[in-house]
Amino acid sequence: MVYPDSWKGFQIEDPAQWTDFHLNELTPKPFGDSDVDIKILACGVCASDLHTVSGGWGEQKFPLCVGHEIVGIAVRIGPKVTLIKEGSRVGVGAQSYSCLECRQCKADNETYCQRQLDTYGAVWPETGIVSQGGYSEYVRTHEHWVFPIPDGLSTNKAAPMLCAGLTAYSPLVRNGAGPGKKVGIVGLGGIGHFGLLFSKALGAETWVISRSHSKEADALAMGADGFIATQDKDWNLPHHMSFDLIVNTASSSEGFELSKYLSMLDVHARWISVGLPEGEGQEVKTQTFMENGCLIGASHLGSRKEVLSMLDLAVEKKVESWVEEIEISKGGLASALSRLHENDVKYRFTLTGYDKCFGT
16 A cells, blocks of 8 residues: 655744735655554644644744644554554644653653644654644544544534543542532533533533523533633622632633632632633732642643543543534634634534545
């Protein structure tokens, strides 16, 4: 079989024109002994994609093809690959490399490796080649960051789990979400809706915390035990020092009264942020969290071990992401990112129609 040395993908060339996608030829890094080539079937649209192509997260390496919630078929397997079988349905998330040798990697913390590389926008060592993402025909990835997709998950609903889902799942399991625990999810967007779904699947009492009541019906339909709207007077008082964990998925910190959120945490309970808003963020003073001794932290993606357990849990508990499908094309991509920019999505987009766009 003849394997491609390059393939086509949709790139943004100028962040000032972040909806103007160009179908270009992409050159991947050289194929390694532990690499897997994946023919893409679907890719989720992540807020990271929008922040990246619009310049909201600063300077990037353009032209750039984004997308890191990828599901496809493994079509080429390196001679040292043992984790993936050719022809299997697999996924790739936001990380595509780490050293696998450092203390962090050996402790299932490879997402915190100092040599970790992102699925798009990273420079592959010794090549100068910039990694390109899933708005394309194929992706080439080291086997450690290629995950078998269980039969019980549909392609289009599994894709968003590989970044948004994992971003919510990892801090939940690492911070004890489960039976007998009260968990708050701040923000009901792409990540937040997974936070709710996975917190409930883990058995925790789960409340959604949002600015207004506009998403309350959706939250309850997803299984939330309660809903808190911060537009209401004294919204935090009924829950004073009652939460074991609050995961903050909010994409904006404008008008954010952090002290009121932290007041709802029990003694030494945890506030974990996973959202990455643009701008300067919030001021934090010791006095803010001294009343209850709560702990403030953050979480970045998750390990391979966590991806596999998350996917298994999704099958076991029948977790289904709320997804709208959009066919990949210049127009489809422009529409998806424009609507995401306007928060016009419930609650995740998945790009489909790859065979129609790129051919079989």
